[in-house]
Amino acid sequence: MESNRSASEHLSSPKAAYIHVPFCHSRCPYCSFTVVANRLDLVDRYVEAVTRELTALGRPNTVNTIFIGGGTPTLLPREPMLRLFEMIRQWLPLAGEGEWSIEANPQDVDRELCLLLRDQGINRISLGGQSFDSAKLKMLGRDHTGDQLASSIDIASQWFDQVSVDLIFGVPGEDMQVWMSDLQAATSRGISHVSTYGLTYEKGAQYWSQLQKGQLVAVAEEIELEMYLYAIETLTQHGMNHYEISNFAKPGRECLHNQTYWKGDAWLGFGPGAAAYVDGTRSVNHRSTLKYLQRMETGQSPVAESQTLDxxxxxxxxxxxxxxxxxxxxxxxxxxxxxxxxxxxxxxxxxxxxxxxxxxxxxxxxxxxxxxxxxxxxxxxxxx
Ligand code: SF4
The missing domain is CATH 1.10.10.920 (Arc Repressor Mutant, subunit A)
Structure with missing residues (x-):
């Protein structure tokens, strides 16, 4: 009898792909993602490395969803950005009705960018907004203002049916009033999807060490809970379906890509720090962007760790x-x-x-x- 797979269990072939773009203007103090700050000099090497990873597929792999995340993908200069998209279309052709998302910095969103993204086949934009409150954004070290987020939503929703916004709650110094205003601002605009997260203090992030040294005071757990429950109440009252612990969507606007992860289906991953899950094996690429680039440039595997799940x-x-x-x-x-x-x-x-x-x-x-x-x-x- 086969011990590692049941007769009825079907290990799906990957129908989803994630591409990680590690570039950011600067590192936000709460962030522990795979990011390089202020290193656009590495962009050409990055696009070449991802191209090599894609080429290693051997043949095009048709997918239902593509998610370009970061980092700040919209920070890429136009020429290498277009080269990256062309490679993605070549190696990861999107099935009809497929979903292609990109994360965008509100500050980068203008009519020209929206037209370019739409022209390339991207049909969903996810804004790393976090808040409409400029003091809260400053505390988070973000480089956009509340007004810029509002205007980026208004622009993006002219060109995309699917506009998602990330909102963070539980930021040091934040009270219920600020959070209520954030939710009110979000629900008054043309957003189809909201992802909302309580701030976490991850080892490796500046906030984590500041918390350890007593330089930051975390919002009390009861207040965070109240904020989470208030988000559920407000967003559902405004016609959003609460479909995952942290995610809300207008009917039919749920993020298909993220459902891959929750269903345990297979996905491909490209770029530094990107995870993949193929044939029951989970793997993660090197988190250091430089190491990832060096490995790709010397013909080595980008994978740092892998584990086959029984x-x-x-x-x-x-x-x-x-x-x-x-x-x-x-x-x-x-x-x-x-x-x-x-x-x-x-x-x-x-x-x-x-x-x-x-x-x-x-x-x-x-x-x-x-x-x-x-x-x-x-x-x-x-x-x-
Ligand atoms: S939070 Fe987002 S914008 Fe800030 S450093 Fe991390 S990936 Fe970049």
Whole structure:
């Protein structure tokens, strides 16, 4: 009997691709992403390296979704940006009705950029807005103002049906009033999607060390919780579907690309620090942009780490990531294709969390309740 895969489990071929663009003007103090600040001198080498990675596919891989994230992809000068897009179209042709997203800095968004992106086939723009409040943006070290975010939304929504905005809450010094104004500003504009996150203090970020030294005071957990619940209430009242722990969308405007991750489907990844998940193996490219470039230029693999997930691990991940979706996990699908002992172990934990009011059954799906949503991270340990 095959131990690593069930007869009914289908390891999908990648239908999604992520391309990481590491360039930023400067590093924001809360950011620990793979980023190089003020190094546009590396752009040509970067485009060449990603081209090599794409060429290594051997033949074009048709995908349903492409996501160009960063970093700040819209910081790329036009000529190398167009070369990158051309390579992406050549090696990752987008299926009809496919979704092609790009992250954009509000400061970079103007009519000319929107026309260029649309002309290249991009049909979804995700603005790294974070806030409409200029003092909060300053605290976050962002280089745009609240007015610039508002105007970038107005411009982008003239050219794109799908405009998403990231909003951060729980920034030191922020109170409910500021957060309420942010949500009000977001809902009064032509946005189809909102991703909202509580500020986290990641090791490696300037904020993390400032917090350790007592130079920053984090917003109290109860206030953060109140902010999260207020976001759910406000955004859903304005016709947005709360479809994932941190994501809200107008009907039919959910981000298809991110659903790949939550469903446990395969995806390709390109660029420094990019992760990929293919044939049950998860891999991550070198996070250092220079190291990534050197490796690509000397014919070496860009991969820094990889791990092949066995069938039980895939089953548990499918459950945990799937539970991030508000609709939850389709139990008959998990139990028919998951590894039986893992499915049984998951099933044994459920009654406890249902009794505590954190999970519930709905139409054949097990899902988080409104009480379970804010504390969901603390539940998953029981399912590993
Ligand atoms: S938060 Fe965004 S803009 Fe700021 S450094 Fe990180 S990737 Fe760049």
């Amino acid at each position: 069938w039980p691990m895939r089953t548990r991940e499918r459950f945990i990531f799937g539970m991030r979706q508000l609709k939850g996990v389709d139990w008959s699908s998990l139990s028919s294709s998951g590894e039986p002992k893992s499915v049984e172990a998951i099933a044994q934990q459920l009654p406890k969390h249902i009794a505590l009011g954190f999970m519930e059954w709905k139409e054949g799906h097990i899902r988080l309740t409104p009480q379970g949503l804010p504390i969901s991270d603390s539940l998953w340990l029981d399912y590993w």
